[in-house]
Amino acid sequence: MKKTSKKTVKNTVQKKAARRPNPKEWILRLYVAGHSARSAAALRNLQGICDRHLAGRYTIEVIDLLKQPRLARGDQIVALPTLVRRLPPPVKKIIGDLSDEERVLVGLDLRRRPRREGAPA
Protein backbone atom coordinates (compact mmCIF):
# COMPACT_ATOMS: atom_id res chain seq x y z
CA MET A 1 0.00 0.00 0.00
CA LYS A 2 2.80 2.36 0.82
CA LYS A 3 5.43 2.97 -1.76
CA THR A 4 8.20 3.02 0.77
CA SER A 5 7.41 -0.37 2.16
CA LYS A 6 7.90 -1.96 -1.27
CA LYS A 7 11.25 -0.35 -1.55
CA THR A 8 12.46 -1.56 1.81
CA VAL A 9 11.46 -5.10 0.94
CA LYS A 10 13.46 -4.93 -2.26
CA ASN A 11 16.50 -3.51 -0.54
CA THR A 12 16.80 -6.27 1.98
CA VAL A 13 16.01 -9.42 0.08
CA GLN A 14 18.17 -12.07 1.53
CA LYS A 15 19.31 -15.41 0.33
CA LYS A 16 17.26 -17.23 2.91
CA ALA A 17 14.08 -15.57 1.84
CA ALA A 18 14.88 -15.80 -1.84
CA ARG A 19 13.09 -19.07 -2.46
CA ARG A 20 9.70 -18.70 -4.05
CA PRO A 21 7.22 -18.40 -1.21
CA ASN A 22 3.85 -20.08 -1.14
CA PRO A 23 1.29 -17.23 -1.47
CA LYS A 24 -0.37 -18.33 1.70
CA GLU A 25 2.88 -18.50 3.52
CA TRP A 26 3.91 -16.01 6.18
CA ILE A 27 7.45 -14.77 6.28
CA LEU A 28 8.40 -13.17 9.56
CA ARG A 29 11.69 -11.63 10.44
CA LEU A 30 12.73 -11.06 14.01
CA TYR A 31 15.48 -8.53 14.66
CA VAL A 32 17.43 -8.99 17.88
CA ALA A 33 20.79 -7.99 19.32
CA GLY A 34 22.81 -10.93 20.63
CA HIS A 35 21.34 -13.48 22.96
CA SER A 36 19.72 -11.31 25.55
CA ALA A 37 16.92 -12.58 27.74
CA ARG A 38 14.58 -10.22 25.94
CA SER A 39 15.57 -11.58 22.54
CA ALA A 40 15.02 -15.12 23.71
CA ALA A 41 11.65 -14.21 25.19
CA ALA A 42 10.59 -12.54 21.98
CA LEU A 43 11.52 -15.59 19.91
CA ARG A 44 9.78 -17.93 22.32
CA ASN A 45 6.64 -15.80 22.34
CA LEU A 46 6.66 -15.52 18.57
CA GLN A 47 6.99 -19.25 18.05
CA GLY A 48 4.13 -19.90 20.43
CA ILE A 49 1.86 -17.42 18.63
CA CYS A 50 2.76 -18.78 15.23
CA ASP A 51 2.16 -22.38 16.28
CA ARG A 52 -1.24 -21.47 17.59
CA HIS A 53 -2.38 -19.26 14.74
CA LEU A 54 -0.26 -19.97 11.68
CA ALA A 55 0.70 -23.60 12.10
CA GLY A 56 2.54 -24.98 9.12
CA ARG A 57 2.52 -21.85 7.00
CA TYR A 58 5.13 -19.60 8.49
CA THR A 59 8.86 -19.04 8.35
CA ILE A 60 10.75 -17.18 11.05
CA GLU A 61 14.06 -15.63 10.22
CA VAL A 62 16.09 -14.29 13.12
CA ILE A 63 18.56 -11.51 12.39
CA ASP A 64 21.18 -10.63 14.94
CA LEU A 65 22.05 -6.98 14.33
CA LEU A 66 25.26 -7.33 16.28
CA LYS A 67 26.41 -9.58 13.44
CA GLN A 68 24.68 -7.85 10.57
CA PRO A 69 24.28 -4.19 11.57
CA ARG A 70 23.66 -3.00 8.02
CA LEU A 71 20.36 -4.85 7.82
CA ALA A 72 18.80 -2.45 10.33
CA ARG A 73 18.82 0.26 7.72
CA GLY A 74 16.72 -1.44 5.09
CA ASP A 75 13.82 -2.29 7.37
CA GLN A 76 14.22 0.98 9.32
CA ILE A 77 14.74 -0.81 12.61
CA VAL A 78 15.19 1.42 15.65
CA ALA A 79 13.84 -0.55 18.59
CA LEU A 80 14.70 -4.08 19.57
CA PRO A 81 13.33 -6.64 19.43
CA THR A 82 11.37 -5.84 16.25
CA LEU A 83 9.26 -8.32 14.37
CA VAL A 84 8.71 -7.51 10.70
CA ARG A 85 5.95 -9.17 8.74
CA ARG A 86 7.52 -9.39 5.30
CA LEU A 87 4.76 -11.47 3.75
CA PRO A 88 1.90 -11.16 3.22
CA PRO A 89 2.10 -7.46 2.33
CA PRO A 90 1.95 -4.78 3.58
CA VAL A 91 5.02 -4.77 5.76
CA LYS A 92 4.13 -4.55 9.44
CA LYS A 93 6.36 -3.91 12.41
CA ILE A 94 5.82 -5.07 15.93
CA ILE A 95 8.25 -3.99 18.58
CA GLY A 96 8.80 -5.36 22.04
CA ASP A 97 9.22 -8.81 23.51
CA LEU A 98 5.87 -9.92 22.02
CA SER A 99 4.55 -10.78 25.46
CA ASP A 100 1.18 -9.21 24.74
CA GLU A 101 -0.30 -11.82 22.43
CA GLU A 102 -3.46 -9.87 21.64
CA ARG A 103 -1.49 -6.92 20.40
CA VAL A 104 0.83 -9.12 18.40
CA LEU A 105 -2.18 -10.67 16.67
CA VAL A 106 -3.58 -7.20 15.98
CA GLY A 107 -0.19 -6.08 14.68
CA LEU A 108 -0.02 -9.07 12.37
CA ASP A 109 -3.56 -8.44 11.15
CA LEU A 110 -4.65 -11.79 12.54
CA ARG A 111 -7.18 -10.08 14.72
CA ARG A 112 -9.15 -6.89 14.41
CA ARG A 113 -8.04 -3.89 16.35
CA PRO A 114 -10.19 -3.68 19.45
CA ARG A 115 -12.66 -0.83 19.48
CA ARG A 116 -11.67 2.26 21.38
CA GLU A 117 -14.33 1.75 24.07
CA GLY A 118 -13.37 -1.80 24.92
CA ALA A 119 -10.03 -2.08 26.59
CA PRO A 120 -7.62 -4.41 24.77
CA ALA A 121 -7.69 -7.91 26.22
Added chain:
Amino acid sequence: MPTRSRRRLTPRKRTAPPTLAKVATGIEGFDEITGGGLPQGRPTLICGGPGCGKTLFGLEFLIRGAARGEPGVFVTFEETEEDLVKNVRSLGYDIADLVKRKLLAIEYVRIERSEIEETGEYDLEALFIRLDDALRSIGARRIVLDTIESIFAGLTNSGVLRAELRRLFAWLRERGITTIITGERGVDTLTRQGLEEYVSDCVILLDHRVNDQISTRRLRIVKYRGSSHGTNEYPFLIDRRGMAVLPITSLQLLHTATSERISTGVPWLDEMFGGKGYFRASSVLISGAAGTAKTSIAAHFMDAACRRGERALCFQFEESPAQYTRNMRSIGLDLDGWVRKGMLRIHAARPTLYGLEFHLATMHRDVDEVQPSVVVVDPLSSFTGGTFGEVNSMVMRLIDFLKGRNVTGVFTHLIPGSGPANEVEIGVSSLMDTWLLLRNTPPGQQGGRHLSILKSRGMPHSAETRSFRLTDEGAVVDGELTARPARRMRS
Protein backbone atom coordinates in the same frame (compact mmCIF):
# COMPACT_ATOMS: atom_id res chain seq x y z
CA MET B 1 58.03 0.53 42.99
CA PRO B 2 58.40 3.05 45.75
CA THR B 3 59.79 5.89 43.67
CA ARG B 4 56.83 5.81 41.36
CA SER B 5 54.24 5.84 44.10
CA ARG B 6 56.00 8.66 45.84
CA ARG B 7 55.97 10.62 42.65
CA ARG B 8 52.28 10.06 42.32
CA LEU B 9 51.68 11.56 45.74
CA THR B 10 53.19 14.85 44.79
CA PRO B 11 50.59 17.28 43.61
CA ARG B 12 50.45 17.71 39.89
CA LYS B 13 49.62 21.35 39.74
CA ARG B 14 51.28 21.89 36.45
CA THR B 15 49.31 19.35 34.49
CA ALA B 16 46.12 20.03 36.42
CA PRO B 17 42.74 20.64 34.75
CA PRO B 18 43.40 21.64 31.20
CA THR B 19 41.01 24.11 29.66
CA LEU B 20 38.02 22.57 28.01
CA ALA B 21 38.97 21.15 24.64
CA LYS B 22 36.93 22.60 21.82
CA VAL B 23 36.25 21.66 18.27
CA ALA B 24 36.17 24.50 15.77
CA THR B 25 32.93 24.48 13.83
CA GLY B 26 34.36 26.54 11.00
CA ILE B 27 31.18 28.60 11.06
CA GLU B 28 32.21 32.20 10.50
CA GLY B 29 32.08 34.12 13.77
CA PHE B 30 30.77 31.26 15.89
CA ASP B 31 34.14 29.97 16.98
CA GLU B 32 35.05 33.51 17.92
CA ILE B 33 32.12 34.00 20.30
CA THR B 34 32.56 30.60 21.92
CA GLY B 35 36.28 30.92 22.27
CA GLY B 36 37.02 28.00 19.99
CA GLY B 37 33.85 26.19 19.01
CA LEU B 38 31.83 23.35 20.49
CA PRO B 39 32.90 21.24 23.47
CA GLN B 40 35.00 18.40 22.16
CA GLY B 41 33.61 14.93 22.61
CA ARG B 42 30.43 16.18 24.21
CA PRO B 43 26.90 16.81 23.08
CA THR B 44 25.62 20.28 22.23
CA LEU B 45 21.95 21.09 21.92
CA ILE B 46 20.86 23.46 19.16
CA CYS B 47 17.28 24.50 19.62
CA GLY B 48 14.83 26.92 18.09
CA GLY B 49 11.56 27.22 16.23
CA PRO B 50 10.84 25.83 12.79
CA GLY B 51 13.03 27.30 10.07
CA CYS B 52 15.51 28.83 12.48
CA GLY B 53 18.50 27.14 10.86
CA LYS B 54 19.10 24.21 13.22
CA THR B 55 19.58 21.67 10.48
CA LEU B 56 21.87 23.97 8.58
CA PHE B 57 23.97 24.64 11.65
CA GLY B 58 24.45 20.92 12.08
CA LEU B 59 25.24 20.38 8.44
CA GLU B 60 27.72 23.24 8.35
CA PHE B 61 29.47 21.76 11.33
CA LEU B 62 29.92 18.51 9.44
CA ILE B 63 30.71 20.06 6.07
CA ARG B 64 33.36 22.37 7.52
CA GLY B 65 34.69 19.44 9.49
CA ALA B 66 34.89 17.39 6.31
CA ALA B 67 36.82 20.22 4.68
CA ARG B 68 39.47 19.73 7.38
CA GLY B 69 39.44 16.00 6.76
CA GLU B 70 37.32 15.21 9.81
CA PRO B 71 34.48 12.92 8.79
CA GLY B 72 31.02 13.21 10.31
CA VAL B 73 27.69 11.45 10.42
CA PHE B 74 24.41 13.21 9.83
CA VAL B 75 21.46 11.34 11.26
CA THR B 76 18.24 12.68 9.87
CA PHE B 77 14.91 11.77 11.38
CA GLU B 78 12.90 14.05 9.17
CA GLU B 79 14.29 14.34 5.70
CA THR B 80 15.36 11.56 3.39
CA GLU B 81 18.90 11.55 2.14
CA GLU B 82 17.72 12.70 -1.30
CA ASP B 83 15.76 15.63 0.12
CA LEU B 84 18.68 16.69 2.24
CA VAL B 85 21.09 16.63 -0.70
CA LYS B 86 18.63 18.63 -2.75
CA ASN B 87 17.92 21.20 -0.03
CA VAL B 88 21.51 22.10 0.72
CA ARG B 89 22.49 22.23 -2.92
CA SER B 90 20.83 25.65 -3.02
CA LEU B 91 23.38 26.80 -0.45
CA GLY B 92 26.18 25.66 -2.68
CA TYR B 93 27.01 22.45 -0.83
CA ASP B 94 27.56 19.24 -2.68
CA ILE B 95 27.10 16.77 0.13
CA ALA B 96 26.65 13.88 -2.29
CA ASP B 97 30.29 14.33 -3.17
CA LEU B 98 31.32 14.31 0.50
CA VAL B 99 29.40 11.08 0.94
CA LYS B 100 31.23 9.59 -2.02
CA ARG B 101 34.55 10.64 -0.53
CA LYS B 102 33.59 9.05 2.79
CA LEU B 103 33.80 12.35 4.63
CA LEU B 104 30.12 12.34 5.37
CA ALA B 105 27.63 9.60 6.08
CA ILE B 106 23.91 10.22 6.11
CA GLU B 107 21.72 7.92 8.13
CA TYR B 108 18.04 8.37 7.53
CA VAL B 109 15.98 7.05 10.44
CA ARG B 110 12.28 6.81 9.82
CA ILE B 111 9.82 5.79 12.48
CA GLU B 112 6.31 5.48 11.15
CA ARG B 113 3.88 5.16 13.99
CA SER B 114 1.10 3.75 11.86
CA GLU B 115 3.27 0.80 10.88
CA ILE B 116 4.32 -0.07 14.38
CA GLU B 117 2.62 -2.02 17.09
CA GLU B 118 4.19 -2.00 20.53
CA THR B 119 3.94 -5.26 22.43
CA GLY B 120 5.90 -5.46 25.60
CA GLU B 121 9.38 -4.39 26.54
CA TYR B 122 11.86 -2.96 24.08
CA ASP B 123 14.87 -0.67 23.88
CA LEU B 124 16.52 1.37 21.15
CA GLU B 125 19.53 -0.87 20.75
CA ALA B 126 19.02 -0.98 16.98
CA LEU B 127 19.47 2.77 16.83
CA PHE B 128 22.73 2.46 18.74
CA ILE B 129 23.86 -0.27 16.37
CA ARG B 130 23.06 1.89 13.36
CA LEU B 131 24.85 4.92 14.74
CA ASP B 132 27.82 2.81 15.69
CA ASP B 133 27.94 1.30 12.22
CA ALA B 134 27.65 4.71 10.56
CA LEU B 135 30.39 6.18 12.78
CA ARG B 136 32.71 3.26 12.12
CA SER B 137 32.07 3.16 8.39
CA ILE B 138 33.88 6.48 7.89
CA GLY B 139 35.79 6.82 11.16
CA ALA B 140 33.70 9.78 12.25
CA ARG B 141 34.38 11.93 15.30
CA ARG B 142 31.39 14.19 14.76
CA ILE B 143 27.71 13.40 14.65
CA VAL B 144 24.53 15.42 14.23
CA LEU B 145 21.15 14.08 15.34
CA ASP B 146 18.44 16.05 13.54
CA THR B 147 15.85 15.98 15.21
CA ILE B 148 15.99 13.17 17.68
CA GLU B 149 12.74 14.26 19.30
CA SER B 150 10.97 12.71 16.34
CA ILE B 151 11.24 9.37 18.06
CA PHE B 152 8.68 10.62 20.56
CA ALA B 153 6.24 11.00 17.72
CA GLY B 154 6.95 7.52 16.42
CA LEU B 155 7.01 5.52 19.64
CA THR B 156 4.74 5.83 22.63
CA ASN B 157 6.61 4.53 25.63
CA SER B 158 8.17 7.80 26.71
CA GLY B 159 9.67 6.21 29.82
CA VAL B 160 11.73 3.87 27.67
CA LEU B 161 12.57 6.65 25.22
CA ARG B 162 13.84 8.99 27.91
CA ALA B 163 15.97 6.32 29.49
CA GLU B 164 17.36 5.41 26.11
CA LEU B 165 18.13 9.00 25.19
CA ARG B 166 20.03 9.42 28.41
CA ARG B 167 21.93 6.24 27.60
CA LEU B 168 22.56 7.46 24.05
CA PHE B 169 24.12 10.75 25.12
CA ALA B 170 26.21 9.00 27.73
CA TRP B 171 27.32 6.50 25.09
CA LEU B 172 28.33 9.27 22.66
CA ARG B 173 30.15 11.13 25.41
CA GLU B 174 31.97 8.01 26.45
CA ARG B 175 33.14 7.48 22.92
CA GLY B 176 34.30 11.08 22.70
CA ILE B 177 32.12 11.94 19.74
CA THR B 178 31.40 15.65 19.36
CA THR B 179 27.64 15.69 18.98
CA ILE B 180 25.02 18.19 17.89
CA ILE B 181 21.45 17.42 18.82
CA THR B 182 18.79 19.63 17.34
CA GLY B 183 15.47 20.20 19.05
CA GLU B 184 12.33 22.08 18.20
CA ARG B 185 11.44 24.85 20.61
CA GLY B 186 8.63 24.02 23.03
CA VAL B 187 6.02 26.32 24.54
CA ASP B 188 7.65 26.91 27.91
CA THR B 189 10.79 24.89 27.43
CA LEU B 190 13.75 25.15 25.15
CA THR B 191 12.74 21.94 23.44
CA ARG B 192 9.45 20.11 23.26
CA GLN B 193 10.74 17.03 25.01
CA GLY B 194 12.98 18.83 27.45
CA LEU B 195 16.17 17.59 25.82
CA GLU B 196 18.04 20.31 27.65
CA GLU B 197 17.82 18.07 30.71
CA TYR B 198 20.02 15.50 29.05
CA VAL B 199 22.46 17.80 27.37
CA SER B 200 24.07 19.84 30.03
CA ASP B 201 27.30 20.81 28.34
CA CYS B 202 26.31 23.36 25.78
CA VAL B 203 22.96 24.75 24.71
CA ILE B 204 22.52 27.17 21.82
CA LEU B 205 19.28 28.87 20.93
CA LEU B 206 18.52 30.04 17.41
CA ASP B 207 15.78 32.48 16.62
CA HIS B 208 14.22 33.87 13.50
CA ARG B 209 12.20 37.06 13.78
CA VAL B 210 10.52 39.26 11.25
CA ASN B 211 10.24 42.99 11.94
CA ASP B 212 8.77 45.26 9.29
CA GLN B 213 8.95 42.42 6.81
CA ILE B 214 12.68 42.15 7.30
CA SER B 215 13.89 38.95 8.79
CA THR B 216 16.61 38.74 11.36
CA ARG B 217 18.23 35.60 12.61
CA ARG B 218 19.77 35.52 16.05
CA LEU B 219 21.86 33.12 18.03
CA ARG B 220 22.33 32.97 21.76
CA ILE B 221 24.49 30.71 23.87
CA VAL B 222 22.20 29.70 26.70
CA LYS B 223 24.75 27.58 28.45
CA TYR B 224 28.31 26.48 27.97
CA ARG B 225 29.59 24.50 30.90
CA GLY B 226 33.19 25.08 31.79
CA SER B 227 33.67 27.85 29.32
CA SER B 228 33.17 31.55 29.27
CA HIS B 229 31.01 32.78 26.45
CA GLY B 230 29.20 35.86 25.29
CA THR B 231 25.65 36.08 26.56
CA ASN B 232 24.47 38.46 23.91
CA GLU B 233 22.15 37.64 21.11
CA TYR B 234 24.30 37.46 18.05
CA PRO B 235 22.79 38.11 14.67
CA PHE B 236 23.60 35.50 12.10
CA LEU B 237 22.79 35.02 8.51
CA ILE B 238 22.40 32.27 6.01
CA ASP B 239 23.17 32.95 2.39
CA ARG B 240 24.74 31.14 -0.50
CA ARG B 241 28.09 31.27 1.27
CA GLY B 242 26.64 29.40 4.21
CA MET B 243 26.18 30.53 7.75
CA ALA B 244 27.91 33.41 9.50
CA VAL B 245 27.55 34.73 13.02
CA LEU B 246 28.33 38.37 13.61
CA PRO B 247 29.99 38.84 16.94
CA ILE B 248 29.05 42.06 18.69
CA THR B 249 31.63 41.53 21.36
CA SER B 250 34.41 41.51 18.84
CA LEU B 251 33.88 45.20 19.42
CA GLN B 252 36.94 45.99 21.37
CA LEU B 253 38.37 49.41 21.60
CA LEU B 254 41.81 48.15 20.84
CA HIS B 255 42.52 49.64 17.46
CA THR B 256 45.67 51.62 17.36
CA ALA B 257 45.29 55.29 16.57
CA THR B 258 47.36 56.66 13.76
CA SER B 259 48.09 60.33 13.42
CA GLU B 260 48.40 60.03 9.68
CA ARG B 261 46.10 62.41 7.86
CA ILE B 262 44.43 61.92 4.52
CA SER B 263 42.89 64.45 2.20
CA THR B 264 39.15 64.98 2.15
CA GLY B 265 39.48 65.46 -1.60
CA VAL B 266 38.31 69.04 -1.25
CA PRO B 267 41.25 71.45 -0.86
CA TRP B 268 39.37 74.12 1.10
CA LEU B 269 37.93 71.49 3.41
CA ASP B 270 41.42 70.14 4.06
CA GLU B 271 42.32 73.70 4.88
CA MET B 272 39.59 73.80 7.54
CA PHE B 273 41.28 70.78 9.13
CA GLY B 274 44.57 72.64 9.32
CA GLY B 275 45.40 71.78 5.73
CA LYS B 276 45.65 68.07 6.32
CA GLY B 277 42.24 66.44 6.16
CA TYR B 278 40.79 63.57 8.18
CA PHE B 279 42.74 61.16 10.36
CA ARG B 280 43.32 57.86 8.66
CA ALA B 281 41.14 55.09 10.09
CA SER B 282 38.75 57.57 11.63
CA SER B 283 35.02 57.74 11.15
CA VAL B 284 33.43 60.74 9.50
CA LEU B 285 29.78 61.69 9.53
CA ILE B 286 28.48 64.05 6.88
CA SER B 287 24.97 65.10 7.74
CA GLY B 288 22.59 67.45 6.07
CA ALA B 289 19.14 67.82 4.61
CA ALA B 290 18.20 66.61 1.16
CA GLY B 291 20.27 68.16 -1.63
CA THR B 292 23.05 69.63 0.51
CA ALA B 293 25.83 67.84 -1.41
CA LYS B 294 26.55 65.09 1.11
CA THR B 295 27.09 62.54 -1.63
CA SER B 296 29.35 64.89 -3.55
CA ILE B 297 31.61 65.63 -0.57
CA ALA B 298 31.88 61.90 0.08
CA ALA B 299 32.63 61.20 -3.58
CA HIS B 300 35.46 63.73 -3.54
CA PHE B 301 37.00 61.81 -0.70
CA MET B 302 36.94 58.53 -2.64
CA ASP B 303 38.28 60.21 -5.73
CA ALA B 304 41.20 61.56 -3.72
CA ALA B 305 41.92 58.11 -2.32
CA CYS B 306 41.96 56.57 -5.80
CA ARG B 307 44.31 59.33 -6.96
CA ARG B 308 46.70 58.40 -4.17
CA GLY B 309 46.58 54.84 -5.46
CA GLU B 310 44.41 53.52 -2.62
CA ARG B 311 41.35 51.40 -3.17
CA ALA B 312 37.90 52.69 -2.26
CA LEU B 313 34.66 50.92 -1.58
CA CYS B 314 31.30 52.61 -1.76
CA PHE B 315 28.04 51.26 -0.39
CA GLN B 316 25.39 53.13 -2.26
CA PHE B 317 21.88 52.66 -0.92
CA GLU B 318 19.95 55.18 -2.94
CA GLU B 319 21.19 55.11 -6.50
CA SER B 320 22.26 52.49 -8.98
CA PRO B 321 26.00 52.53 -9.76
CA ALA B 322 25.30 53.90 -13.25
CA GLN B 323 23.14 56.73 -11.97
CA TYR B 324 25.60 57.50 -9.22
CA THR B 325 28.64 57.70 -11.47
CA ARG B 326 26.70 59.78 -14.00
CA ASN B 327 25.70 62.26 -11.33
CA MET B 328 29.24 62.51 -10.00
CA ARG B 329 30.53 63.09 -13.52
CA SER B 330 28.55 66.36 -13.47
CA ILE B 331 30.86 67.67 -10.75
CA GLY B 332 33.93 66.52 -12.60
CA LEU B 333 34.56 63.22 -10.83
CA ASP B 334 35.25 60.26 -13.09
CA LEU B 335 34.25 57.45 -10.75
CA ASP B 336 33.60 55.18 -13.74
CA GLY B 337 37.24 55.43 -14.62
CA TRP B 338 38.28 54.34 -11.13
CA VAL B 339 35.85 51.43 -11.30
CA ARG B 340 37.36 50.35 -14.62
CA LYS B 341 40.85 50.59 -13.18
CA GLY B 342 39.79 48.39 -10.29
CA MET B 343 40.43 51.14 -7.75
CA LEU B 344 36.81 51.61 -6.77
CA ARG B 345 33.97 49.23 -6.15
CA ILE B 346 30.42 50.46 -5.89
CA HIS B 347 28.09 48.14 -4.09
CA ALA B 348 24.53 49.26 -4.60
CA ALA B 349 21.58 47.72 -2.81
CA ARG B 350 18.21 48.73 -1.50
CA PRO B 351 18.50 48.99 2.27
CA THR B 352 15.12 47.39 2.78
CA LEU B 353 16.05 44.36 0.73
CA TYR B 354 17.75 42.64 3.61
CA GLY B 355 18.00 42.92 7.36
CA LEU B 356 20.70 44.99 8.98
CA GLU B 357 22.80 41.97 9.81
CA PHE B 358 22.75 40.86 6.26
CA HIS B 359 24.00 44.27 5.16
CA LEU B 360 26.68 44.26 7.79
CA ALA B 361 27.86 40.81 6.83
CA THR B 362 27.89 41.75 3.16
CA MET B 363 29.95 44.80 4.04
CA HIS B 364 32.38 42.68 6.01
CA ARG B 365 32.79 40.29 3.14
CA ASP B 366 33.18 43.06 0.59
CA VAL B 367 35.78 44.83 2.70
CA ASP B 368 37.65 41.56 3.04
CA GLU B 369 37.55 41.09 -0.69
CA VAL B 370 38.37 44.60 -1.88
CA GLN B 371 40.81 45.53 0.93
CA PRO B 372 40.00 49.22 0.57
CA SER B 373 41.63 52.05 2.46
CA VAL B 374 38.49 54.15 2.43
CA VAL B 375 34.83 53.17 2.67
CA VAL B 376 31.82 55.37 2.02
CA VAL B 377 28.34 54.46 3.20
CA ASP B 378 25.81 56.61 1.42
CA PRO B 379 23.50 57.19 3.18
CA LEU B 380 23.42 55.72 6.63
CA SER B 381 19.97 57.10 7.28
CA SER B 382 18.36 54.67 4.86
CA PHE B 383 18.72 51.92 7.43
CA THR B 384 15.39 52.19 9.05
CA GLY B 385 14.82 48.48 9.09
CA GLY B 386 15.58 47.99 12.72
CA THR B 387 14.93 49.94 15.85
CA PHE B 388 17.23 52.83 16.61
CA GLY B 389 19.25 50.61 18.93
CA GLU B 390 19.76 48.05 16.21
CA VAL B 391 20.89 50.61 13.69
CA ASN B 392 23.19 52.14 16.24
CA SER B 393 24.72 48.80 17.09
CA MET B 394 25.20 48.00 13.43
CA VAL B 395 26.97 51.28 12.78
CA MET B 396 29.10 50.77 15.84
CA ARG B 397 30.13 47.33 14.70
CA LEU B 398 30.85 48.58 11.23
CA ILE B 399 32.99 51.46 12.46
CA ASP B 400 34.85 49.16 14.76
CA PHE B 401 35.44 46.69 11.99
CA LEU B 402 36.74 49.40 9.67
CA LYS B 403 39.01 50.93 12.29
CA GLY B 404 40.35 47.51 13.07
CA ARG B 405 41.46 47.33 9.47
CA ASN B 406 42.85 50.83 9.29
CA VAL B 407 40.07 51.88 6.95
CA THR B 408 38.67 55.40 6.97
CA GLY B 409 34.89 55.41 6.91
CA VAL B 410 32.73 58.24 5.65
CA PHE B 411 29.02 58.03 6.37
CA THR B 412 26.43 60.37 5.02
CA HIS B 413 23.29 60.99 7.01
CA LEU B 414 20.10 62.63 5.85
CA ILE B 415 18.48 65.07 8.25
CA PRO B 416 14.78 65.24 7.55
CA GLY B 417 13.72 68.67 6.27
CA SER B 418 16.22 71.45 6.83
CA GLY B 419 16.12 71.06 10.58
CA PRO B 420 18.93 71.81 12.95
CA ALA B 421 21.83 69.52 13.58
CA ASN B 422 20.52 68.14 16.83
CA GLU B 423 18.02 66.13 14.89
CA VAL B 424 20.80 63.80 13.87
CA GLU B 425 20.61 60.71 15.99
CA ILE B 426 22.89 61.55 18.84
CA GLY B 427 23.86 57.92 19.22
CA VAL B 428 25.31 57.66 15.76
CA SER B 429 27.13 60.96 15.88
CA SER B 430 28.83 60.08 19.14
CA LEU B 431 30.45 57.15 17.38
CA MET B 432 32.01 59.45 14.86
CA ASP B 433 35.37 61.13 15.15
CA THR B 434 34.54 63.91 12.75
CA TRP B 435 31.17 65.42 12.06
CA LEU B 436 30.44 67.73 9.13
CA LEU B 437 27.16 69.57 8.80
CA LEU B 438 25.90 70.73 5.43
CA ARG B 439 23.12 73.26 5.00
CA ASN B 440 21.31 75.00 2.21
CA THR B 441 20.25 78.61 2.42
CA PRO B 442 16.47 78.69 2.61
CA PRO B 443 14.88 79.27 -0.82
CA GLY B 444 14.59 82.92 -1.79
CA GLN B 445 17.65 84.01 0.15
CA GLN B 446 21.15 84.65 -1.12
CA GLY B 447 23.93 82.35 -0.06
CA GLY B 448 24.05 78.86 -1.48
CA ARG B 449 25.46 75.85 0.36
CA HIS B 450 27.20 75.92 3.72
CA LEU B 451 29.56 73.58 5.45
CA SER B 452 30.67 73.58 9.03
CA ILE B 453 32.68 71.23 11.16
CA LEU B 454 30.74 70.35 14.28
CA LYS B 455 33.51 68.31 15.76
CA SER B 456 36.73 66.62 14.91
CA ARG B 457 38.36 64.67 17.69
CA GLY B 458 42.01 65.17 18.34
CA MET B 459 42.79 67.92 15.87
CA PRO B 460 42.42 71.65 15.54
CA HIS B 461 39.74 72.63 13.08
CA SER B 462 38.04 75.70 11.79
CA ALA B 463 34.91 76.83 13.53
CA GLU B 464 33.76 78.83 10.55
CA THR B 465 30.85 78.08 8.32
CA ARG B 466 31.94 78.20 4.72
CA SER B 467 29.73 78.56 1.73
CA PHE B 468 30.45 76.66 -1.45
CA ARG B 469 29.06 75.84 -4.86
CA LEU B 470 29.00 72.62 -6.82
CA THR B 471 30.53 73.24 -10.23
CA ASP B 472 31.61 70.97 -13.04
CA GLU B 473 34.98 71.06 -11.37
CA GLY B 474 33.70 69.91 -8.02
CA ALA B 475 32.84 71.69 -4.80
CA VAL B 476 34.27 75.21 -4.97
CA VAL B 477 34.42 77.50 -1.98
CA ASP B 478 33.26 81.08 -1.93
CA GLY B 479 35.64 83.40 -0.17
CA GLU B 480 38.74 82.81 1.91
CA LEU B 481 39.12 81.21 5.28
CA THR B 482 39.40 84.19 7.60
CA ALA B 483 41.47 82.56 10.30
CA ARG B 484 43.67 79.50 10.20
CA PRO B 485 42.60 76.96 12.76
CA ALA B 486 45.36 77.14 15.27
CA ARG B 487 43.55 76.58 18.46
CA ARG B 488 42.84 73.05 19.51
CA MET B 489 39.16 72.73 19.87
CA ARG B 490 37.47 70.15 21.92
CA SER B 491 34.27 68.62 20.69
